[in-house]
Amino acid sequence: MIPPGLLIAAPRSGSGKTTLVLGLLRALARSGVAVQPMKCGPDYIDPGFHAAAAGRVSYNLDSWAMRSDLLDSLVHQAGADADLFIGEALMGLFDGVAHDGASGDGSSSGLAARQGWPVLLVLDISGQSQSAGAVAKGFAGFRPDVRIAGVVLNKVASPRHEALARRGIEEAGLPVVGVLPRNADLVLPERHLGLVQADETVELDRRLEALADFVAAHCDLNAIRALAGTTRPSPAVEDAGLRPPGQRIALARDAAFSFVYPHLLAGWRRQGAEILPFSPLADEGPAEDADVVWLPGGYPELHGARLATATRFHKALRLFAETRPVHGECGGYMVLGQVLTDADGTAHRMTGLLDLETSFAKRRMNLGYRLAELKQDCTLGPKGTRVRGHEFHYSTTLRADDAPLFEVSDANGTLLGALGGRRGRVTGSFFHVIDKA
Template sequence: MSARAIIIGAPRSGSGKTSVTIGILRALARRGIRVRGAKSGPDYIDPGFHEAATGLSGVNLDSWAMAPALLNALAGEAAENADFIVLESAMGLFDGIPGTPGRSGAASDLAALYGIPTLLVLDVSGQSTTVAAVAKGFAAYRPDVRIAGVVLNRLGSERHRKLCTEAVEALGLPVVGAIMRDPTLTMPERHLGLVQAGEHDDLIAFIDRMADMVERSLDLDAVMQLAAPLLPSAGDFTCALPPPGQRIALAQDNAFTFIYPHVANHWRKAGAELVPFSPLADEAPDPSCNVCWLPGGYPELHAGKLAAAANFRRGMVEFARAKPVHGECGGFMVLGKALQDAGGTIHRMLGLLGHTTSFAKRKMHLGYRQARLLSDCSLGPQGTVVRGHEFHYAQTINEGNDQPLTDLADGQGAPLGPSGYRRGSVSGTFFHAIARGD
């Protein structure tokens, strides 16, 4: 029997979606329900909180980056192994990029495709009955996207709650939650979004506080009744990223955490073994592995420690003599010659590629990317098109003289030019690969 599912949506980031999602996930898990978190779009931080709250791996469902068959396969797999799925929207519910209908990357694509009802979280601070106009706009904007209920967030008083609730319910939309303003429940953030789940000193206690808030403020039984079965069409994993090797040395610590769960899970299902090591603990990749993968993360916050990790450096240089190494975003920065931190200090990096990156002068790079590989590498053979996402503030301040890795375009196909670098079997790029292009 397939799981029932609901989308947690909002007008924008910062409305409280993540707190509500984590609270619902944890509260349902505490009831003994097999509940799984999902995230629309290219987010690699929130799935970590989803997994911590439920004990089940999260999944990204991205209507732009994933071919329909892969999207269906991932949705079907998630539904087979859970009783209830809470799908958290990225940004606003309808936020995506123009292009092929149904493939914008917005959570509303998933709502329409799978008939999943949406629970709308509305930050009502600074307004009262005007919230009904916002709710009505959401309900009417796309006839194929059903707003099933509303959660009022950041209420200031009981009178505030009454005014907002009466205005919204006059539209025929049930209000199934009312959360009072509480600054102690704010989730800490940094420049790429939330602080990672693994960095919270007492993560489970933090998540339980979110669940306690949901138990107090939401009618969980009503929320569950709003959900609908998730019944995707047949799919396959043809466009999933294949494992780059049989045994993959995977950097994994507070500097290297940004790997999509669906990518790692597919590698394991395809028979690959992931062998973690910690550069921050001065560990080197296991020499018995046949490929090394440095994911994104926050190396700019740990540049001094990485620069001093002599065993890590020696092991990486030795590994790269004969075996492929690939770095994404933060991993790409560490593969370079040097990294300049926010204070302007330049730290020596691995030097397996010749570029230098800087976090001293921030410039946001954000958006979907489609890359055509200019040569064989860990992402695939020459000519392969890979879809992914770029989100970073660091800049390249010295290009070096390595060969370009990809010919890059944005999500709408506008050319961005060569991107990333390759030197022998070492490759790296600022963009995070999500799936092969269809």
Template sequence: MPAGLVISAPASGVGKTTLTLALARAWRNRGLNVQCFKSGPDYIDPAFHAAATGRASVNVDSWAMDRAAIAHLVSRGIDADVVLAEGSMGLFDGVAARGVSGTGATADIAQMLGWPVLLVIDPSGQAQTAAAIAAGLRDYRAGVRLAGVVLNRVASPRHEDLVRRALLDAGIAVFGALPRHAEINLPKRHLGLVQAEEQAEIGKLIDEAARFVAEHVDLDAVLRSAAAWSPQPAANGLNVTPPGQRIALARDAAFSFVYPHMLEAWRAAGAEISTFSPLADEAPDTSADVCWLPGGYPELHAGKIAGNARFRSGLRAFAKTRPLHGECGGYMVLGAGLTDADGVRHEMTGLLGLETSFAKRRMHLGYRLAELAAPMPGHRAGSRLRGHEFHYSTIVAQPDTPLAVVHDATGAVIAETGSRRGYVTGTFFHLIAEDR
């Protein structure tokens, strides 16, 4: 029977991902099968989870997904010994307005699955106050259980002793304390961690994290704190329609942000996916009936994309007769031009009139609910799509017919409507699920 545990924290940046990877690899090194999930819309962490466990990880999201979809996704852990759900931001951080089954907070997933929470606490600049924070999180919401705490980045043995004593006085278990260790810090970029596939040494980095955590954390006590869990095999509850039977998917360092559960759902529905690399100047498979450009980091490769004539001409030829959709970075590449952080404009494919610029960075972040005014691949006009937007580009021009009316999580209408022209559509949000 699998044991389930949620890894969370009071805030972002305290070491949730590093601890999740380290625990997963340490238990795997002991011969246990470990399944990871990511709570929330982060599309980078699941690839790190897969590197640590050897098993695919997916996102579970209470704002965008209903309980049936979440049950379907977590049922993949039925054959695991340990199941870890890594949270996002702080334990109770979500949006103000409830979505499909919650606000997107990690606490929603912990309560829904009945898994206790392992808190990562960084007590830098404090001592006993760390215990007050942990106690507040423990008592904040009925139905969310605290397993205990791992301290991260403790300054000294004396510092650790002060914090430990305060936590124990509050009745909170301390499973271990990690001194500062720069060698296991994961590199970051403006959208979060640098992707796992970009790091040649990722295996060694995770191994070092596992060794370090095993040295300072009682792995057996952590495992005993996890909840016995009896998942039932679930029917496909994702309600995802593939955009076509044969899908040409852009896939390389510039086009890599696509939710794993979406690709799995497409394949489960019988679709075939062929990949191509725009950075290698490849064109989409001409036998495909739809082309999909996911997001990523096109701004880091804009000059190369602009100069890859075979990719550009192949994409234009494809769009004359078949549907083509781009998400976020893919949407920008379908546009007329992209200005990079240095103020240099690069000509894109021109299939849409969108002009974007990174010269004046502006963060766009949050859940999105789109009501389609026209069809896009896999979805009819009138469909309600839930997704997430995260980028730093500014819209200079968005002259084409809007694809959708797009709302943020509060219900406010936003300017990032997406575009359509002929067979071509694009959105700034990454699709997570369609409302039933």
């Protein structure tokens, strides 16, 4: 039996939906509800906090990058032993891309409609009062197949402020199920890609308990749970997604290499692969009996000195690459290069397996969905294989002289040219793979 679900969304980023979601997840979990978190769109950071709050792995749902079969498979598998889905939207509720991808436009509203989940709208009402009702009414009528079930007011300054805003919302025909006062003490630390990672956050459990107390004190948890709607039935397909790159996968896993999607690891395991974690920051090399090394993204630029002096890791990786494939995504790709320059302008010697130099000294944001086609055989598949994913980084490429790995286009179908590189058995790019196309 697939449980009901509710999507927490807002008109824009920064409205407080993550605060509400984390507090709600922890409050429900500690009351005995098996609450299954999900995250709309491509995001590595929020799901880590979801998992810490709920005690369950949080999975991404992405209608642009994921095929329908994979979306259905993830919902069925994640919800099999849960009482309730709580999904967190990305950006604004209706924000997506202009052209549909594998299953939609990537918007949270599209996923809400697809899954049949009502929306709990979080409104930051700082600087307004009754006008919040107009915002809520506009959102409620914007898309007929998306139902706004209730509203939580955030950053409420006073009882009078609440009363005026509540009047506007209720005149728009929507219930107010929570009123969150301003509280700067509950803000989680941030970094350029979003929140600081869950496993780096000081006293995370205490912070989550404080968020749960805050949400429980200012929201009607029973009313919120009652807003959840029946998850739309879909075929119970068995789709594990992307094929594993090897039978035994040595996966770099520490504070510098943490950006790997849970659905990829779960899918690889379902197809019989074994994941063998190791820590480059602890100067560990990959398992000697592994078939492939996978270096995911993360924040290697924050650990440049430690990575540069991890001599056992460098030596073991070079030895491994003489006989078996090594692949790096984003941060992992940079570590495969010759030099990584951090934001202070300090150059750190990397593993030298690719002829690549990257720098954070002059930050430049690279962001967007990508449809990528392999220009040659590699661990991701044979030449011509097409995969979907995204690119999100602030580094600048100073030099890249290897044979290109991908030909990529953006979400609008605009050809962006070559991406990544290959040298011998070593491959990498800034592209994060999500699913086969």
